[in-house]
Amino acid sequence: MSLLDRFRRTSNVADPLVTALQHALAPDRVRNDGAERSLASHDASVFEGGVSGPVCFPTSTDEVQRITRIAVEHDRGIVPRGAGTGLAGGAIPLGAPIVVSTGKMNRILEVDIENRVAWVQPGVINLDLSRHLRPRGFHFAPDPSSQQVCTLGGNIANNSGGPHCLAYGVTDAHVLAIEVVLPNGDVVLLGGLDPEPGGYDLRGAFVGSEGTLGIATRIAVRLTKNPPAVRTLLLSFAETRDAAQTVSAIIAAGIVPAALEVMDQRMTVAVENYVAAGYPTDAAAVLLAEVEGLPAGVEIEADRIAEIGRANNATGVRQAASDEERALLWKGRKTAFGAVAQVAPDYYLHDTVVPRAALADMLEKIYEICERHDVIVMNVFHAGDGNLHPLLVFDARVEGTLERVHAAGAEIVRASLDAGGVLSGEHGIGVEKQGYMDELFSDADLDHQNRLRQAFDPTCRANPGKVLPMGHSCADIQALRAVPTGVWG
Amino acid sequence: MSSLTSADEALHAFAADVGEADPIAVEGGGSRWQTGGVLHETARLVSAPDGIVDYRPEEMVITVRAGTPVADLCTALAETGQRSALPERGGTVGGAVAVGENRLDLLGRGPVRDSVLQVRYVSAQGDIITGGGPVVKNVSGFNIPKLMVGSLGTLGLIAEVVLRTNPTPPASQWFRAAGVDPVAARNAVLRPSSVLWNGSSTWVLLEGHERDLEHEITALATIGDFAETEGPPAPPPYRWSLPPAEAAALHREVVGDFVAAIGVGIVHADTAQPTREVDPGIAVVAERMKTLFDPTGRLNPGRNPNA
Numbered sequence: 052m053s054l055l056d057r058f059r060r061t062s063n064v065a066d067p068l069v070t071a072l073q074h075a076l077a078p079d080r081v082r083n084d085g086a087e088r089s090l091a092s093h094d095a096s097v098f099e100g101g102v103s104g105p106v107c108f109p110t111s112t113d114e115v116q117r118i119t120r121i122a123v124e125h126d127r128g129i130v131p132r133g134a135g136t137g138l139a140g141g142a143i144p145l146g147a148p149i150v151v152s153t154g155k156m157n158r159i160l161e162v163d164i165e166n167r168v169a170w171v172q173p174g175v176i177n178l179d180l181s182r183h184l185r186p187r188g189f190h191f192a193p194d195p196s197s198q199q200v201c202t203l204g205g206n207i208a209n210n211s212g213g214p215h216c217l218a219y220g221v222t223d224a225h226v227l228a229i230e231v232v233l234p235n236g237d238v239v240l241l242g243g244l245d246p247e248p249g250g251y252d253l254r255g256a257f258v259g260s261e262g263t264l265g266i267a268t269r270i271a272v273r274l275t276k277n278p279p280a281v282r283t284l285l286l287s288f289a290e291t292r293d294a295a296q297t298v299s300a301i302i303a304a305g306i307v308p309a310a311l312e313v314m315d316q317r318m319t320v321a322v323e324n325y326v327a328a329g330y331p332t333d334a335a336a337v338l339l340a341e342v343e344g345l346p347a348g349v350e351i352e353a354d355r356i357a358e359i360g361r362a363n364n365a366t367g368v369r370q371a372a373s374d375e376e377r378a379l380l381w382k383g384r385k386t387a388f389g390a391v392a393q394v395a396p397d398y399y400l401h402d403t404v405v406p407r408a409a410l411a412d413m414l415e416k417i418y419e420i421c422e423r424h425d426v427i428v429m430n431v432f433h434a435g436d437g438n439l440h441p442l443l444v445f446d447a448r449v450e451g452t453l454e455r456v457h458a459a460g461a462e463i464v465r466a467s468l469d470a471g472g473v474l475s476g477e478h479g480i481g482v483e484k485q486g487y488m489d490e491l492f493s494d495a496d497l498d499h500q501n502r503l504r505q506a507f508d509p510t511c512r513a514n515p516g517k518v519l520p521m522g523h524s525c526a527d528i529q530a531l532r533a534v535p536t537g538v539w540g
Numbered sequence: 541m542s543s544l545t546s547a548d549e550a551l552h553a554f555a556a557d558v559g560e561a562d563p564i565a566v567e568g569g570g571s572r573w574q575t576g577g578v579l580h581e582t583a584r585l586v587s588a589p590d591g592i593v594d595y596r597p598e599e600m601v602i603t604v605r606a607g608t609p610v611a612d613l614c615t616a617l618a619e620t621g622q623r624s625a626l627p628e629r630g631g632t633v634g635g636a637v638a639v640g641e642n643r644l645d646l647l648g649r650g651p652v653r654d655s656v657l658q659v660r661y662v663s664a665q666g667d668i669i670t671g672g673g674p675v676v677k678n679v680s681g682f683n684i685p686k687l688m689v690g691s692l693g694t695l696g697l698i699a700e701v702v703l704r705t706n707p708t709p710p711a712s713q714w715f716r717a718a719g720v721d722p723v724a725a726r727n728a729v730l731r732p733s734s735v736l737w738n739g740s741s742t743w744v745l746l747e748g749h750e751r752d753l754e755h756e757i758t759a760l761a762t763i764g765d766f767a768e769t770e771g772p773p774a775p776p777p778y779r780w781s782l783p784p785a786e787a788a789a790l791h792r793e794v795v796g797d798f799v800a801a802i803g804v805g806i807v808h809a810d811t812a813q814p815t816r817e818v819d820p821g822i823a824v825v826a827e828r829m830k831t832l833f834d835p836t837g838r839l840n841p842g843r844n845p846n847a
Contacts, residue, residue, distance in 0.1 A: 163785075165723075165784070165785040165788075166783050166784050166785045167784070167803070209679060210679045210683075212677060216677070220650075220654055221677060221679075223654070223683075223686075224650075224651075224654050233821065233825070237821040237824070238821065239819055239821035239822050239825070240819065240822075241822070243783070244783035244784070244805070245781040245782050245783050245786075245805045246642060246646065246651065246781055246801075246804050246805045246806055247640070247641065247642065247690070247779075247781040247806065248781065249690075249781065249816065249845060249846070250690075250818065250822065250826055250845050250846040251687055251690070251691055251695070251826050251829055251845060251846060252640075252653060252686045252687060252689060252690055252691075253822065253825060253826070255653060255683055255686025255687065255689070256682065256683055256686055256687050258683070258686075259679045259682075259683055260682060260683070276730060276731075278730065279730065299598060302598060302599070302600065303597070303598035305621055305622075305707035306707070307600075307706070307707065344730065344731070344748070344752065345730055345748065345749075345752040345755050345756070346755070347749055347751030347752050347754075347755060348748055348749035348751070348752040351749050351751075404673075404675045404676075404677050404678060405675070406596070406599050406601075406674070406675060407598070407599055408596070408598060408599060433677070436675075436676055436677040437675055437676065437677070438677050471674065471675075472673075472675055473673035473675055473678045473680040474680040474681075475678070475679050475680050476675075476677040476678060476679065477677065477679060478679070479679050480679070480680060480681060484680070488680070488681060491673070491680055491681075492670065492681065493669075493670070495663070495665075495667040495668075495669055496669050496670050496671065497681075499663065499669045499671065499684060499696075499833070500671070500681050500682040500684065502829075502832040502833055503682045503683075503684065503687060503829070503832075504682060505828070505832055506825055506826075506828040506829035506832055507825055509828070518681060518682070519681070519682075
């Protein structure tokens with residue numbers, strides 16, 4: 052039997068769950084074929100083992116509510132899915148749940164300049180919103196590197212960051228209210244347009260909860276005024292340590308730039324081969340620093356950053372002379388992950404945070420760990436936040452490689468914790484870091500996190516098996532990871 | 541495993557003091573003692589530990605115990621040219637976080653809820669629980685700190701917090717003008733730290749580099765005749781929270797004397813804000829949260845932020 056026949060055969064099996072969903076939505080917006088389910092079983096992470104149930108494409112809150120009620124009736128899990136760009140396996144369905152794609156909920160509903168708010172559906176793409184707002188002089192501040200494809204619903208699930216979150220804060224600071232379909236099917240509005248809506252901050256609890264508390268169907272995001280002046284500086288260093296020290300010194304000097312990004316030499320070489328953005332390939336590390344605001348203050352801070360860089364042995368300091376040059380530098384930074392494909396076919400991107408003063412030591416530690424495990428590492432990271440992104444590049448076809456990559460990754464995570472850091476700055480825990488949660492938190496801490504979870508979802512229906520580790524989660528993770536009986540994997 | 545260092549002896553003593561059985565509440569500065577309802581008289585009063593545990597100006601974070609007066613926090617931060625989002629009104633750090641009220645210059649300082657990076661609290665079960673982390677960016681697990689801000693100590697008794705700090709701008713000045721459109725004033729400048737309006741006069745707080753202020757003053761002059769002034773007006777007693785556009789459309793005939801934070805929506809008025817309906821779906825989640833964190837209802841009995 053050909054693979055295609057097998058897909059077709061699977062999709063033809065009459066499943067009462069699928070029938071109910073098709074009746075509630077429309078037959079063509081519920082997919083149960085192998086191809087669609089296989090697609091929905093993966094995200095951008097290296098994790099395998101996801102098993103998707105039927106994949107639904109609702110267009111409204113009402114439809115998401117209907118799907119959720121059917122999930123309750125059929126006692127199935129339910130997992131929201133945006134663009135699938137997550138790197139921690141947060142969107143990988145476990146236990147053949149209903150997957151709710153937000154792909155058709157992609158409308159910007161209202162731009163309310165008076166309240167400086169936009170109401171959007173969860174499937175709106177991050178960059179599309181900022182493009183839409185540009186003529187009116189505003190933007191949405193969080194700008195993950197995947198912003199050309201990632202959705203706002205996904206940004207909320209992961210409390211996403213991005214280079215410009217240094218000055219403006221991560222997604223949480225830009226989300227005022229969220230309409231949510233709770234795992235029991237109730238529709239509620241968390242938060243509000245007013246600054247102190249009262250009651251427990253359920254909105255704050257929801258942002259970053261990785262789809263485990265319900266499905267966002269309508270989001271009120273804060274609009275940020277576009278700054279009149281921007282200066283972008285590119286500083287080069289002969290030693291990676293000097294770049295990290297410069298970052299610490301800038302923050303210590305009381306300057307909070309809009310962005311402070313570092314790339315090491317392997318990364319700049321790859322980027323230059325990929326898009327020729329104008330980065331020096333002979334520097335051990337480059338620092339991309341951006342300040343924005345009013346013209347005078349921007350000049351003062353740009354000069355001060357250049358000065359601090361020189362005092363920390365910068366071998367070159369260049370200011371972008373035009374918008375084009377600035378855009379090109381950012382294009383290079385934001386396509387860094389695409390650029391690694393020329394180095395090796397596979398990569399594993401880590402995400403940890405350390406105190407900024409620990410950056411220089413931590414980088415050296417990362418190089419040491421990777422050398423010991425014989426793994427190539429490239430670094431590109433949000434230095435201003437202390438948010439590291441070591442990128443381990445490899446060829447999974449070479450036997451034993453993946454094991455070495457995982458071993459190096461585990462050491463990097465533990466070294467970050469030892470340096471006083473945390474497990475994730477912006478990618479989340481998903482399935483990737485569940486096993487490390489008890490190294491950061493005590494049993495009692497995790498027990499309280501589970502209480503928060505259960506207040507929203509007592510039956511553990513929403514994105515079961517994520518974030519909290521085995522033994523602390525309300526879901527039976529072990530059972531979820533096994534392929535359920537009667538479900539084709 | 542999160543390790544409690546020797547500096548945390550004070551936290552252990554606090555946890556022992558809180559115990560795990562009787563109704564209990566933490567007494568701070570008492571500046572918002574009536575917020576969220578009247579404390580049951582059965583509740584035993586305890587004090588949270590105080591003192592600054594660790595301050596790293598170069599990281600822009602400070603670890604401070606809940607019983608520390610906000611005034612002491614401000615003094616310590618000011619020594620290195622920094623400040624925080626917490627309001628100064630005679631209370632403690634723990635009280636300010638538990639109540640969660642923002643400053644009227646929220647536009648410049650940011651909201652309290654965004655400034656709490658990590659929280660340690662004593663649970664109803666008498667355990668010391670840690671939520672969040674001591675770094676400026678973190679999505680490691682569920683956001684317990686957010687839940688604690690504004691919870692009035694009904695989910696846990698705050699013992700220690702790690703706060704984000706910010707550099708104090710080099711220049712800072714209030715301006716006032718009568719008879720101008722406050723929204724136009726807010727829109728004329730890029731980042732005012734505060735715009736207040738009482739129905740007739742508008743106050744604007746500008747902060748930043750001296751030369752930026754000059755630029756902003758020029759922009760303000762196109763809106764009205766702004767002159768330097770000592771500071772903001774004294775706020776009337778009752779606190780309201782409104783969408784910014786509604787706050788900018790208030791009338792004295794309706795709410796009495798008021799001072800509204802334009803672009804924010806916090807209003808101080810002579811009359812109390814009409815009670816807002818709590819959505820039944822929200823009430824279910826909030827009640828379940830309370831029951832899961834405090835099954836016997838011993839923490840701050842009588843108080844309810846969700847009412």
